[in-house]
Amino acid sequence: MADLLSLSMERVLVTGGAGFIGGAVVRRLLAESRATVFNLDKLGYASDLTSIERTLQALGPGAAERHQLLQVDLGDAEATAAAVRQADPDLVLHLAAESHVDRSISGPGAFIESNVTGTFNLLQAVRAHWEQLPQERQASFRFHHISTDEVFGSLGAEGRFSETTPYDPRSPYSASKAASDHLVRAWHHTYGLPVVLTNCSNNYGPWQFPEKLIPVVILKAAAGEPIPLYGDGANVRDWLYVDDHVEALLLAATRGRLGESYCVGGAGDHGSPSERTNKQVVEAICGLMDQLRPAGGPHS
Ligand SMILES: NC(=O)c1ccc[n+]([C@@H]2O[C@H](COP(=O)([O-])OP(=O)(O)OC[C@H]3O[C@@H](n4cnc5c(N)ncnc54)[C@H](O)[C@@H]3O)[C@@H](O)[C@H]2O)c1
Numbered sequence: 419m420a421d422l423l424s425l426s427m428e429r430v431l432v433t434g435g436a437g438f439i440g441g442a443v444v445r446r447l448l449a450e451s452r453a454t455v456f457n458l459d460k461l462g463y464a465s466d467l468t469s470i471e472r473t474l475q476a477l478g479p480g481a482a483e484r485h486q487l488l489q490v491d492l493g494d495a496e497a498t499a500a501a502v503r504q505a506d507p508d509l510v511l512h513l514a515a516e517s518h519v520d521r522s523i524s525g526p527g528a529f530i531e532s533n534v535t536g537t538f539n540l541l542q543a544v545r546a547h548w549e550q551l552p553q554e555r556q557a558s559f560r561f562h563h564i565s566t567d568e569v570f571g572s573l574g575a576e577g578r579f580s581e582t583t584p585y586d587p588r589s590p591y592s593a594s595k596a597a598s599d600h601l602v603r604a605w606h607h608t609y610g611l612p613v614v615l616t617n618c619s620n621n622y623g624p625w626q627f628p629e630k631l632i633p634v635v636i637l638k639a640a641a642g643e644p645i646p647l648y649g650d651g652a653n654v655r656d657w658l659y660v661d662d663h664v665e666a667l668l669l670a671a672t673r674g675r676l677g678e679s680y681c682v683g684g685a686g687d688h689g690s691p692s693e694r695t696n697k698q699v700v701e702a703i704c705g706l707m708d709q710l711r712p713a714g715g716p717h718s
Contacts, residue, residue, distance in 0.1 A: 427558075427672070431456045431507035433492065433540065434514030436465035438626045439564070442660045443511055443667060444485065445473045454484045456505035458498075459514060460491040460532075464627040492536030495543070502543040508555060509671060510544055512537065513564045515598075518629055519591045526590035533594035534601070537563070541605045548611060561613045562671040563602040567681060568592035569617060573654040573693065579617070581681055599679070606677045615679035616670050619692075623660030635700050639707045639717040651697030658684040658692065 430447055434440035435457035447455050448470070459465055467487070474481045488501040492514055502510075514536065516522065516529045541561075548559050570579040571586035587593040605611040622632045638645045666682040674680060684692025694702070704717035711717075 427453055427509045429454050429456065429505060429507045431458060431502065431505040431510045433458045433512045435459055436461055436467050437513065439621055439660055439663060440513040441469050441625055442664045444470055446664050448473055448477060448481065448484060454486065456486045456488055456507065458488040458490050458501050461489055466625060469625050492539050493531045495539040498539045499543040499546065502547050508559060510561045511564065511667065511671060512540060512562065515595065519589050522589055522591035529590050529594040534597045537598040537601055541601060545605060545609055545611055559612055560671055561611055563599065563613060563615045564667060565595050565599050565615060565617045566592065567617045567619050569596040569599060575654065578656065578683065579681055581679055612676045614670050614674035614676065616667060616682050617679060618663055618682040619656035619658050619684060621658055621660045621663050631696060631699060635703045639704060640711065642714045645700055647696060647700055651695055651700065653696050654693055656683045656693045658682065
């Protein structure tokens with residue numbers, strides 16, 4: 419990865435780099451490439467820079483200069499354009515989004531503002547930047563849009579999503595992400611902007627904000643409190659470890675074909691154990707908690 423990025427990607431703009439997945443991307447870039455990382459984030463409720471600060475400390479003197487925080491809300495078109503000019507990027511990894519489905523149901527407006535208008539503002543700013551680049555930098559420039567497989571709807575007991583699955587978003591969150599996917603493709607076809615898209619399944623791992631299923635269940639079980647489960651827990655999701663997602667993102671960003679979208683999921687074959695009902699996820703965590711913290715058990 420380091421080799422791939424060091425070829426031409428010296429300045430990388432990561433949006434949403436203070437969030438869960440963006441933070442994992444930023445830590446990886448700082449540790450394994452020579453790129454300067456411009457971290458554009460509004461620093462909302464889900465943001466936390468602690469893990470990045472720790473990475474910079476571990477990397478030692480001089481590392482801090484390679485991480486530049488740009489505290490900007492993508493809803494602000496002028497501030498977004500100024501941030502893109504300042505970053506002067508070779509690669510943009512666009513992860514900033516409102517990301518919690520339940521919040522999108524109680525307050526959909528913020529999702530339209532960040533995920534749709536925010537992506538539009540970023541695309542316009544990036545297009546202006548890309549159009550004025552010298553030929554060589556323009557040829558290698560990439561805009562990578564990070565999206566979710568929730569744009570395809572719900573998984574049944576059988577089968578899985580693919581790049582040709584029709585869009586069928588079911589929540590304000592997934593509808594706003596679907597809209598942003600369409601904008602990104604339109605900017606490719608209309609203006610020639612060199613884009614790559616990925617649609618990923620549910621991520622889990624360190625530094626996830628504790629409103630998402632796995633950290634919520636762990637914290638509730640550890641505290642001996644009732645574990646919330648939506649409906650009968652029969653919803654099926656595919657699960658992917660966040661650092662494996664980062665690996666796929668960097669591969670797609672550097673090797674992906676322009677205009678293409680790639681599905682990223684937990685495992686390869688049908689019947690893969692990375693697909694679980696929410697109830698199975700909860701039961702697996704309770705089983706692990708029984709081993710690790712038998713005192714409060716059985717946690718189920
Ligand atoms: N978490 C998952 O399981 C998952 C799966 C597939 C795809 N995704 C996508 O990956 C991306 C990152 O998800 P996450 O789980 O890390 O989310 P997160 O909520 O942990 O982090 C999102 C970050 O984006 C920032 N942000 C939101 N709106 C912004 C705005 N208007 N301007 C600037 N910054 C803004 C937030 O402040 C936050 O730091 C999202 O685009 C999401 O749709 C997430």
